[in-house]
Amino acid sequence: MAVEKKTPLDTRALIINTALKLFSEKGIFNTSVQDIKRTANISIGSIYHHFPGKDAIVRALYEELLAKMQDLIEGIDQQYASAHDRCREVVRQIFIMTEYDPDAVRFVLQGRHLEFLPNEQPICSSRPFELMKDMVRDGITAGEIQGGDATLLAACLFGGPLRMVSLRLDGILDRPLPEQLDDVWTCAWRAVSA
Amino acid sequence: MAVEKKTPLDTRALIINTALKLFSEKGIFNTSVQDIKRTANISIGSIYHHFPGKDAIVRALYEELLAKMQDLIEGIDQQYASAHDRCREVVRQIFIMTEYDPDAVRFVLQGRHLEFLPNEQPICSSRPFELMKDMVRDGITAGEIQGGDATLLAACLFGGPLRMVSLRLDGILDRPLPEQLDDVWTCAWRAVSA
DNA sequence: GTCTATATCATGATAGAC
DNA sequence: GTCTATCATGATATAGAC
Structure with a gap:
């Protein structure tokens, strides 16, 4: 059984997709970066490594x-x-x-x-x-x-x-x-x- | 020249109308109760006297x-x-x-x-x-x-x-x-x- | 690249004088 | 009913270890 290795692209996509799901459920304002962190099971640091801020996530999406x-x-x-x-x-x-x-x-x-x-x-x-x-x-x-x-x-x-x-x-x-x-x-x- | 006296209804209407204007301009989330206070030239206390909270203002509107x-x-x-x-x-x-x-x-x-x-x-x-x-x-x-x-x-x-x-x-x-x-x-x- | 811990700040809301 | 001063919370964002 091959070990799955997360590439940077995976994480970026994971963030974007998780954000879309949460934005749709609760709205953009009601979704905090903490929410994305929790739902995606990654750390805050990782999110801020891929995006300068929440604005950038919304814009990229x-x-x-x-x-x-x-x-x-x-x-x-x-x-x-x-x-x-x-x-x-x-x-x-x-x-x-x-x-x-x-x-x-x-x-x-x-x-x-x-x-x-x-x-x-x-x-x-x-x-x-x-x-x-x-x-x-x-x-x-x-x-x-x-x-x-x-x-x-x-x-x-x-x-x-x-x-x-x-x-x-x-x-x-x-x-x-x-x-x-x-x-x-x-x-x-x-x-x-x- | 008669002195204008503000009735409670005036203040309530002032809050609602100011809120509507700001909500339309900047969105509900981007409008703080402080913004309403500033724009309407009234105090925070006055707003919270008329409405239990921001939710109530939105709902009333x-x-x-x-x-x-x-x-x-x-x-x-x-x-x-x-x-x-x-x-x-x-x-x-x-x-x-x-x-x-x-x-x-x-x-x-x-x-x-x-x-x-x-x-x-x-x-x-x-x-x-x-x-x-x-x-x-x-x-x-x-x-x-x-x-x-x-x-x-x-x-x-x-x-x-x-x-x-x-x-x-x-x-x-x-x-x-x-x-x-x-x-x-x-x-x-x-x-x-x- | 990912993590934890933390700084900073704005906001909603409250307390209590007048 | 209106005001000022203040609290408490939760948000974004950063620092620095690994």
């Missing part, structure tokens, strides 16, 4: 999740051609992610980090959200989506689905989101289709 | 704003007959309130209090949101809104407008929301109308 989300959306952009198919796939992926990694979705979409990290841009100014707006813009140009302001139309298209995500994360909805994708998407697309 | 919102929606229920008109008026009122009292809307809709007050129900389980769902339910029964799950349809109907509110509060949208009511509502209603 946010950037990591945002990058993951960006990759996902860029992949969709290449794989699908029409605005309809692209946007639908975005919603589908978010619905799936909400089920198997609710902590990550809560952290990114609920934008809890904003209260903790001052002078940070709101999530809707981030690259992934810009890409989603671009999808809508392309759809308008292509005549798939009705003419009008892209920001407004993006809000109307994704507003319903994102609201469903919030409700699901808050435990209001019993059924898994992917099961309800067709119904939600039908409504969402009707709102903006040309 | 939340309940007050929620009650105000409930009154508003119940008024709409009586004044309008069809689901279409009722729901549209709800959106219109929220849009207006977002402009003239953004702090209140941010506090209630963003649900910041949840992270501070543990074991508190999420905002979407609150009475006003239930009333909005009832409006949708009635609309389904009346044949104005397509058949289906009321929760899902309510999310699809109000999701877009609420997203617009978030964007406006985050400073993403330059134009006042009421100016965009017609466009937003057209999209929202198309999503769910029978």
Whole structure:
């Protein structure tokens, strides 16, 4: 039986993952570095060796999740051609992610980090959200989506689905989101289709 | 010139209003009781005379704003007959309130209090949101809104407008929301109308 | 790189005069 | 009811051994 040896990367990831779990459960402010220490079974010193402070943990987590989300959306952009198919796939992926990694979705979409990290841009100014707006813009140009302001139309298209995500994360909805994708998407697309 | 005398009610209201302003600016956790004391120009003792603690201030604020919102929606229920008109008026009122009292809307809709007050129900389980769902339910029964799950349809109907509110509060949208009511509502209603 | 022990500080809350 | 002065707690962060 091989002896497992912890690499620095393991510890860093352990800290990040533990933090995400605790942040999601109790909130960022209610989670102390001591909590992370206890839950992860490591020492304070080790945490402060990997991160300058709690701020840095929150920031690293946010950037990591945002990058993951960006990759996902860029992949969709290449794989699908029409605005309809692209946007639908975005919603589908978010619905799936909400089920198997609710902590990550809560952290990114609920934008809890904003209260903790001052002078940070709101999530809707981030690259992934810009890409989603671009999808809508392309759809308008292509005549798939009705003419009008892209920001407004993006809000109307994704507003319903994102609201469903919030409700699901808050435990209001019993059924898994992917099961309800067709119904939600039908409504969402009707709102903006040309 | 009459001498103004501060009544207890004044002080209580002063505390609540100051708290709301600070909570909105810096977040609940980043606002200390000392901050409220300084901004309101009163003493710590006075604050703790009116409220048992910071928790109580947050709770009182939340309940007050929620009650105000409930009154508003119940008024709409009586004044309008069809689901279409009722729901549209709800959106219109929220849009207006977002402009003239953004702090209140941010506090209630963003649900910041949840992270501070543990074991508190999420905002979407609150009475006003239930009333909005009832409006949708009635609309389904009346044949104005397509058949289906009321929760899902309510999310699809109000999701877009609420997203617009978030964007406006985050400073993403330059134009006042009421100016965009017609466009937003057209999209929202198309999503769910029978 | 990881640990323990500790310094420093801000916060929520209280006591008691007026 | 309002005030000032103070306490007690728990947080972030650091120092230094191993």
